[in-house]
Amino acid sequence: MYIAEAFKYRHDFWRYIIGTILVVVGVIIGQIPLGVAVFLERGMDMASMTEGELMQVLDSNFTFFLILLTFAAGLGVLLLVVKLLHNQSLRSLTTSRKKVDWGRIWFGFGLVAAFTVSVTFIEYMVNPEDFLVNFQPVPFAILVGIAIVMIPLQTSFEEYLFRGYFMQGLGVLVKNRWIPLIVTSVCFGGLHFFNPEVTQMGNLIMIYYIGTGFLLGIMTLMDEGMELALGFHAGNNLTAALLVTADWTAFQTESIFKDISDPTAGLDVLVPVFIIYPLFLFIMAKKYGWKDWKNKLFGKVEKPEDIKHIEEI
Known part of the structure; x- marks a missing residue:
């Protein structure tokens, strides 16, 4: 099982607490270049500026790069934590398979x-x-270059943190699958609460963010690996950044279209979560032969027998 992979490495829960603190520090450090750039442009005036105003101070592509740099820094620290603090391989944090299945990553991306x-x-x-x-x-070409390199780093950070590090850490602690699924999905959605989309569209949009967390978590547990979630998340964010921007979105980019409508949270929030997402899961289930849903989503997490045998010796 995917979660049980963590049993093979240093999985004391205090390590996950320290690791999480280090990752947060890494993200904070990653925000320094953006803060410095805005300060050099506006000086002390930045203290009284709203988040939207801060994002409009610099060139949009440069701002986009600096925002994504924050996630890249977090990813770098997280991978160091996994390697040095847990002595765990990147492969085992990614999948329970013997090697990472790139075909699954590309399928999730393409879908x-x-x-x-x-x-x-x-x-x-x-x-x-x-x-x-x-x-x-020209601005679009620059955006494409930045997005292709940086967005996979941003989405990979979020996936490795929530569907990887947190899911495995909680799983080996509570010895089941449903608590990690719920906690990581709600926390993933909750971190989007301060996005400008929530201010514009209201708290109802949190259903979308938390629902997306559940979608990615279900993918990971049913497929016994993160490959589909990694590809799906990258594909979603990359196409969104390149296709459509708006004055009220977290990412304001030099995209092909700009949405100038007055956004409201209603069916456009509920339909993806309750209709489109189940359809995505159905397609993946058929393609990869998912079975035993009850056990994979709500079953126990047990230490592998080979590890039990070694510990007994």
Whole structure:
């Protein structure tokens, strides 16, 4: 089992507490370049600026890069923590398979990317008045370069932290699967509470963020590895950053379109979570032959027999 992989390494819970603290420190350090850049541009005025105003001080592509650099720093610290504090391999943090399945990563990426591109262009054709063509060749080309390199680092950090480090750490502590699934999904969604989208659309959008956490967590537990979640998360964020931006989103980019509609949280929040997400899971379940849902989502986490035997000796 995927969670049980942690039993093979140093899995004392205090290590996870220290590791989490170190990762938070890494993220804070990763924010320093953005803070310095804004300070050099606006000086002490930055203290009275809103988050949206801060994001508009610098060139959008430069700001986008600096924001993603925060996640890259967090990922670097997390991988060091896993290696040095837990003596755990990156492979075992990623999957229970003997090696990482890149085919699964690309399938998760392609599934959500194809869906997002299709839905975006359908929405543009049906409601063109809600969009402004924002495409500028040079800024867009720079955005593509930044996004291709940095967004996988951002999404990988979130996946390795929540669906990897936290899920395995909680799993070996409580010896079951459902508590790690619930806790990591709610925490993942909760961290998006301060996104500008929540301010604009209201707390109802938290259903979307927490629902996305459950989707990625279910993928990981049912597939006994993070590959699908890694690909899906990267595909979702990459296509979103390149296709559509808006003045009220966390990522304001030099994308192809700009959404100028007045956003509200309603069916557009509920439909993805309760209709589209189950459809994604159904497709993956059929492709990869998922079975025994009850045990994989709610069953016990037991120490592998080979480890028990070694400890007895």
